[in-house]
Amino acid sequence: MDARDDATTLTAPDSGAHWSQRYSAAVMDTFGSPQRVLVRGEGPYVWDADGNRYLDLLAGIAVNALGHAHPTLTAAISAQLGTLGHVSNFFATPTQVALAERLLALAEAPAGSRVFFANSGTEANEAVVKMARRTGRRRVLALEGSFHGRTMGALALTHKPAYREPFEPLPGGVEFLPFGDTDALEAAFAQDGEDVAALVLEPVQGEAGVRALPPGYLALARRLTAESGALLALDEVQSGMGRTGAWLAHQHPRLGGGIRPDVVTLAKGLGGGFPIGAVVAYGEHAATLLGRGQHGTTFGGNPVAAAAGLATIGVIERDGLLAHVRALGDQWRADLTALGHPLVREVRGEGLLIAVELTAPVAAEAASRALEEGIIVNPCAPSVLRLAPPLILTAEQAGQFTAFLSRLPHDLGTEA
Template identity: 70%
Template structure:
């Protein structure tokens, strides 16, 4: 698969890694490779090795690397106007907001719906949390989220994130968030009351190992929140923008009938350019955050907005929703037949390969040496979130390589 394969970075990569250690804060550990260019679903490192990128920057590079439409949109916009303050607007910002309302609610956005543009998923969820506080006020101090949830790492978004290792070093966090067992409708019904401001849900929990909400859960959540006067907030940061074969993963749940109050987006929205969005739906959306109550310097800038418009236009022009559905289904079926794979979760091109042993980290290392970039999202599961332009032939090469990588991983663990 790779032009050359190495278990460790070569001389050029090792040099850059040493410089990285001396200058970049150690929040991620040593980089696995130093990447220098990409094309489509391929990337190359500083030592000339080629890799099939099956992680896509963690579901970010929707169109792959160096897609002509994205390059043209970004360079064209930057050549005209790169940044303005939010005392002004641009055609790209307004057009993107309009398009987001269309794709988030295919049946037509409710009257009063509005969009806030940010720079990332955590910022989108931070804004959504502030929005829910404005909705609830002192009479609704409680916010509900699920065990396994990941909504970001800024302080507000971190308060919605369940993993103790992420939370505990920064406590005390903003108060009022309660975590419910994943998929447990009885627990949700018991927790819901008129003092709840909002329920935050990921239609597919990515960091927890690609766990889709169980059938029927979202519809019941919508009914319970509506009856209690609470907001239903759907975090589509990882699962949205065509990742699962629909514009939004929640369009595929419970007949696509659920219309939430708020949807947060990022990652694939910009195709590699930093952008996030809060899509607030309904008659109160325009007034929940008023002038002076929230802001951003770079959010909605014309370059990022142009990139997002290019992503949306290319997904439509190239029929990528249908392509993702077809490619993902075939890939999933093939992966389920690999010895050592017990389950494949997810939809479209957001999948988790569940293994029969806790060897995911060693398997990912063996795959990297063989020319594949994947993510050991759990000790016993590998996450796949490749560019939406991944071909069936490219996907098949991974299926062919996986058995050998699992063998190497088992040997490493047993040694």
């Protein structure tokens, strides 16, 4: 028996500590130690290996749009897998075609638009990098605070130095502009604007603390890119698929006002928990920027993932979840603000993508206390708690976090 076997016998075989020990011995340490070992879920709740229940207000980072083990989603995945699971993209399947058609309709894409399926958000954004290169122009503009993924092309669009620096040199040509600064945006196009290949934006920056672009920014971005012939690419990986109360955040009147981009990337909530990503290319760009043999994927658009996407969209429509998300999000933000908690500087967001910004860098401690009380939230920045729960969350369940926040010590982080 080796040392690893000795370690795993120190705790009960089915306990969270037991599985954590095995995790640390078998899984690469890219995410750090797991906070809990989760074994099942139902609706907005999950249970750990020790039998404790948690209200999941992170939903796998805005992924589990319908919560856990939703009967319609699980039935669709099971039925498809029992019929046809994978065939490669040398062949088509009805579910793949049907999902592409649904996405084009939801995106309000004009005739000639097309969809490319991937497996994740970062892969979808890799396609955007390739599309930008295909324009023949050399400059790609992104924003400070951006997060577009961890693969090399998507990482080049991601601003955080800690993510970028270990892997440099990255694909070149990317310039970062100050977040939400319209003067800087205009200046970037005034200087050699005809060499800008693409402007890549998140309508709401999730990883940076749920920061929505200011009113008018997307409209200006659309005008400048159209005038210069550059692509306007919107990363809706986190903000799309109903998360803000609109199918896509840029369609929301308070976020984008319905501007039409050239490319949109999707993932996370699209599959309701099943891995899938998508690129929606609008109009002529679908035919001119990625042709046969210029991009590909083995698993992208497989019939099981497509069935998951169709089922997720179907439940959102059937159950009126867009309206529910708008109403609940508005009320929840109002309730959180009305607490007047001295530790809360601001509550912001749209729909069920919400940030609680604290007055001190104690978000990690606040999230830890929430976990101990059976609530999962995400400290996405030192002073920011992110809420991205399932779209099926009820007002009563949201109120559990509101009550927790009201009890949070005013001097959190400074107690003796």
